[in-house]
Amino acid sequence: MAGYSYLRPRKSVTLTVLLGALIVYSVLPLAWMLFSITKTQPELLSSFGLWFSGPFALFDNLQQVVTHDDGIFVRWFANTLVYVVVGAGGATLLATAAGYGLAKYRFRGRNAVFATILGAIAVPGTALAVPTFLLFSQVGLTNTMWAIILPSLVSPFGLYLMWVFAAEAVPSEILEAARVDGAGEWRTFFTISLRLLAPGIVTVALFAIVATWNNYFLPLIMLNDPNLYPLTLGLYQWLADASGIGAQPVFNLVITGSFLTVVPIVIAFLLLQRYWQSGLSAGGVKA
Amino acid sequence: MTPFLVVFALFIVTPLVYSMYLSLFRNQLMGGTTFAGFDNYVTAFTDPKLWDGAGRVGLFFLVQVPIMLGLSLIAALAIDSGRLHGKSFFRVALFLPYAVPGVVAVLMWGFMYDDRLGLTGSLNDLVGFPLVDPYTKQWILTAIGNIVTWEFVGYNMLILYSALKTVPVEIYEAASIDGANQFRIVRSIKLPAVRGALLIATIFSILGSFQLFNEPNILKQIQPALISTYYTPNIYAYNLSFTGNQVSYAATVAIVMGLVTAVIAYVVQLRGTRRDV
Numbered sequence: 144m145a146g147y148s149y150l151r152p153r154k155s156v157t158l159t160v161l162l163g164a165l166i167v168y169s170v171l172p173l174a175w176m177l178f179s180i181t182k183t184q185p186e187l188l189s190s191f192g193l194w195f196s197g198p199f200a201l202f203d204n205l206q207q208v209v210t211h212d213d214g215i216f217v218r219w220f221a222n223t224l225v226y227v228v229v230g231a232g233g234a235t236l237l238a239t240a241a242g243y244g245l246a247k248y249r250f251r252g253r254n255a256v257f258a259t260i261l262g263a264i265a266v267p268g269t270a271l272a273v274p275t276f277l278l279f280s281q282v283g284l285t286n287t288m289w290a291i292i293l294p295s296l297v298s299p300f301g302l303y304l305m306w307v308f309a310a311e312a313v314p315s316e317i318l319e320a321a322r323v324d325g326a327g328e329w330r331t332f333f334t335i336s337l338r339l340l341a342p343g344i345v346t347v348a349l350f351a352i353v354a355t356w357n358n359y360f361l362p363l364i365m366l367n368d369p370n371l372y373p374l375t376l377g378l379y380q381w382l383a384d385a386s387g388i389g390a391q392p393v394f395n396l397v398i399t400g401s402f403l404t405v406v407p408i409v410i411a412f413l414l415l416q417r418y419w420q421s422g423l424s425a426g427g428v429k430a
Numbered sequence: 431m432t433p434f435l436v437v438f439a440l441f442i443v444t445p446l447v448y449s450m451y452l453s454l455f456r457n458q459l460m461g462g463t464t465f466a467g468f469d470n471y472v473t474a475f476t477d478p479k480l481w482d483g484a485g486r487v488g489l490f491f492l493v494q495v496p497i498m499l500g501l502s503l504i505a506a507l508a509i510d511s512g513r514l515h516g517k518s519f520f521r522v523a524l525f526l527p528y529a530v531p532g533v534v535a536v537l538m539w540g541f542m543y544d545d546r547l548g549l550t551g552s553l554n555d556l557v558g559f560p561l562v563d564p565y566t567k568q569w570i571l572t573a574i575g576n577i578v579t580w581e582f583v584g585y586n587m588l589i590l591y592s593a594l595k596t597v598p599v600e601i602y603e604a605a606s607i608d609g610a611n612q613f614r615i616v617r618s619i620k621l622p623a624v625r626g627a628l629l630i631a632t633i634f635s636i637l638g639s640f641q642l643f644n645e646p647n648i649l650k651q652i653q654p655a656l657i658s659t660y661y662t663p664n665i666y667a668y669n670l671s672f673t674g675n676q677v678s679y680a681a682t683v684a685i686v687m688g689l690v691t692a693v694i695a696y697v698v699q700l701r702g703t704r705r706d707v
Contacts (some may be wrong), residue, residue: 148617154513154514154515155514156515158508158511158513158514159513159514159515159516161508162505162508162509162514162520165501165505165583166520166523166524168580169523169524169526169527169580169583169584170523170526172527172535172539172542172580173526173527173530173538175538175542176538177539179541192542195508222495237434238434240434241434241435256435260438263438263442271441271442271445271446271449273449273450273667273668273677273680273681273684274445274446274448274452274681275441275445276671277448277452277677278444278445278448293440293441294441295438296441297434297438297441297442299438300443302434313680342595353528353529356531357531357532357533359531359532359533359644359648360643361642364668364672374531375531375533375534376533377534378533378534378537379533379648382537382648382651382652383651388438388623394541397537398537398541401534401537401538404531404533404534405529405530405531405534405553408528408529408530408531409526409529410526411529412526412529413522416522422494429499
């Protein structure tokens with residue numbers, strides 16, 4: 144990119160330092176967590192939060208987390224995976240198909256559908272949760288895995304992202320050309336569109352995964368069997384155990400468990416960076 | 431298309447309609463559920479607990495959202511300016527907290543706020559007097575605001591940054607040929623370019639503020655005395671339906687808050703887009 148060089152100004156140390164302060168703020172709690180998972184329960188309560196102290200108890204903590212209460216944490220982990228794979232996976236499929244359909248096919252009532260869905264983004268999950276709970280309890284779905292999976296299947300925001308992305312990324316001319324060449328709609332979708340849509344799909348999937356992985360309110364009201372809990376609710380349960388009156392203090396479990404909850408999702412984000420960053424940029428075009 | 435619409439109808443439209451239906455009834459210990467017309471709405475509009483919570487989230491919105499979006503905007507502009515060392519590191523590191531589950535975010539901050547477990551004790555020792563004590567009535571809302579800011583600064587930064595990336599390079603070239611300096615470019619090109627994205631971020635933040643639930647509800651576990659059962663409208667609705675068995679009134683509270691939120695979001699949107707034409 145010649146001619147752009149005068150728009151590549153000197154790097155500014157001041158600006159780097161200033162923004163560095165913001166980064167420190169961003170990573171501070173994570174750093175605190177990394178130090179804390181190496182400490183024993185008494186050290187946690189007595190030592191300075193941002194440095195090591197006492198015996199290196201990380202492996203001991205990890206072992207306690209996975210064995211505490213007959214290994215319930217492992218169970219929660221597995222539950223979360225089920226919720227994420229089925230719920231977020233399903234949400235991504237549905238949002239992709241629907242977003243693509245909205246972007247590339249004209250049909251009657253298309254604008255009405257789109258307006259309704261945009262409106263639905265604004266409907267807060269918490270407002271839906273109570274009536275959903277009541278409906279589910281009438282059909283006997285509460286306190287089952289379906290109670291978490293079914294509502295996670297709808298992602299109006301995912302559909303919106305996908306719609307915007309498909310409109311940009313898949314030129315209608317290519318579809319026309321494929322049709323002229325005699326490719327059926329399904330074939331066109333799978334051989335051409337799907338490939339072009341990949342960054343958008345990854346973005347939608349990641350946001351659906353984050354939403355499901357981090358879901359707390361829905362399980363809180365739907366489930367009362369600890370065997371069905373996802374990680375978030377399990378940790379909340381441990382916290383309640385740790386801070387209740389006369390409770391056994393298990394702060395080291397809560398903190399180490401939190402760490403194990405964060406790691407997979409952060410890794411997913413870092414690995415898939417390239418995709419979601421380009422996916423989001425396209426979302427920003429229309430926005 | 432059709433499958434999406436089916437689940438959409440089942441899990442968004444049906445509960446909405448059902449909650450409107452519920453809000454027209456009254457639950458009583460004696461006599462069961464009876465039709466009440468708009469009585470619940472009358473009660474809601476004069477319910478001091480609801481307005482207490484609504485006032486709190488309103489204040490939260492007015493203070494926390496501008497701070498958060500301001501930080502996001504500064505970060506986005508700084509990263510886009512190309513004047514940073516290690517810009518992609520900044521982008522990812524700032525965004526990282528968004529991936530952290532809300533429960534974990536609250537746990538971490540909740541512990542760090544604690545003067546035994548966390549850092550505020552160390553900080554207060556360092557300055558020699560109790561500078562901050564997040565677990566007091568005066569500080570707790572700020573403490574919650576800090577957690578929410580931490581979670582979403584990077585997310586909003588990314589939305590704004592994506593909008594900045596769409597500005598064609600030629601425009602900057604033309605501007606610098608015309609002698610515009612960095613600040614002029616920011617003011618005349620970049621800020622207008624992010625207006626739409628900023629509007630979207632604002633509207634999402636409005637929704638987030640008025641629906642505030644997770645952070646205070648989890649902190650309540652650590653500090654039960656500081657957070658009431660009607661601390662935010664959502665906590666109020668939750669407690670009404672799950673501990674008070676007042677499902678109908680809870681539905682009404684949810685609907686009233688939904689309407690209030692929608693109106694505010696709409697006003698912001700009107701103000702935000704007015705200058706377009």
